[in-house]
Amino acid sequence: LRNLAAPRNLSLVEVAASPFRLRQQIALPRRARALRLDLYHSPYYLIPYAMPCPAVVTIHDLIPYLYPESLPNPRLSGVFAAAIRLALRRAAWVIADAESTRADLVRVMRADAARVTAIPLAADAAFRPAPPEAVAALRARLGLGAPYLLYLGINKPHKNLPRLIEAWAALPADLRAGRQLILAGREDPRYPQARELATRLGLGGEVRFLGAVAGDDMPALYSGALGFVFPSVYEGFGLPVLEAFRLGTPVACSQ
Numbered sequence: 001l002r003n004l005a006a007p008r009n010l011s012l013v014e015v016a017a018s019p020f021r022l023r024q025q026i027a028l029p030r031r032a033r034a035l036r037l038d039l040y041h042s043p044y045y046l047i048p049y050a051m052p053c054p055a056v057v058t059i060h061d062l063i064p065y066l067y068p069e070s071l072p073n074p075r076l077s078g079v080f081a082a083a084i085r086l087a088l089r090r091a092a093w094v095i096a097d098a099e100s101t102r103a104d105l106v107r108v109m110r111a112d113a114a115r116v117t118a119i120p121l122a123a124d125a126a127f128r129p130a131p132p133e134a135v136a137a138l139r140a141r142l143g144l145g146a147p148y149l150l151y152l153g154i155n156k157p158h159k160n161l162p163r164l165i166e167a168w169a170a171l172p173a174d175l176r177a178g179r180q181l182i183l184a185g186r187e188d189p190r191y192p193q194a195r196e197l198a199t200r201l202g203l204g205g206e207v208r209f210l211g212a213v214a215g216d217d218m219p220a221l222y223s224g225a226l227g228f229v230f231p232s233v234y235e236g237f238g239l240p241v242l243e244a245f246r247l248g249t250p251v252a253c254s255q
């Protein structure tokens with residue numbers, strides 16, 4: 001909420017109800033009636049199903065259904081699919097982040113194509129080229145002495161990180177010499193495959209796992225990279241690609 005502007009026609013109303021709790025199904029419709037809302041927009045697929053006004057829902061992707069291994073329990077994939085179908089049935093209109101997600105909703109979830117609009121995302125205005133001194137300070141703080149290629153994101157299976165490490169290992173030694181592959185972003189401990197592969201291939205000095213990076217550090221991290229690599233096999237949108245573009249960092253990504 002700290003990034004929201006505060007014009008006179010904007011009011012922030014706090015509701016103590018998590019999307020994953022039954023309480024949301026009671027608290028939000030009650031608050032909507034009290035506020036006499038004309039329209040409710042849910043930026044998440046779990047929406048209140050008894051709203052007293054029309055609802056719009058944004059569905060970002062179908063990763064939990066198409067890649068159930070990305071869930072804490074793969075059997076929850078069916079629950080996710082049921083929640084998506086309920087949202088599609090309840091919503092007066094549906095927003096998807098990309099044409100590919102819109103096509104998936106129509107093809108996989110049998111959504112009414114006439115009620116789904118793709119509205120692409122954009123990189124935040126904070127993503128602008130960092131000055132050389134900011135890049136140098138970040139590299140010194142994180143110990144990034146060598147020129148590096150960058151991946152930024154989580155380590156879930158659809159991100160395809162073991163294939164990225166295999167590709168790095170397949171490069172001629174003279175191309176890898178004096179350079180590093182940096183994998184930054186929050187790591188889910190359930191998926192150690194990329195780390196294990198880097199160790200097994202003896203790439204400990206060339207492939208570095210940076211972990212979660214503060215948002216304020218991301219522009220300098222992108223700006224200091226030789227290039228940004230994004231080998232995902234599926235994305236709802238793939239916002240890091242646009243962030244790298246905005247910073248002028250060369251990008252190699254999957255189709």
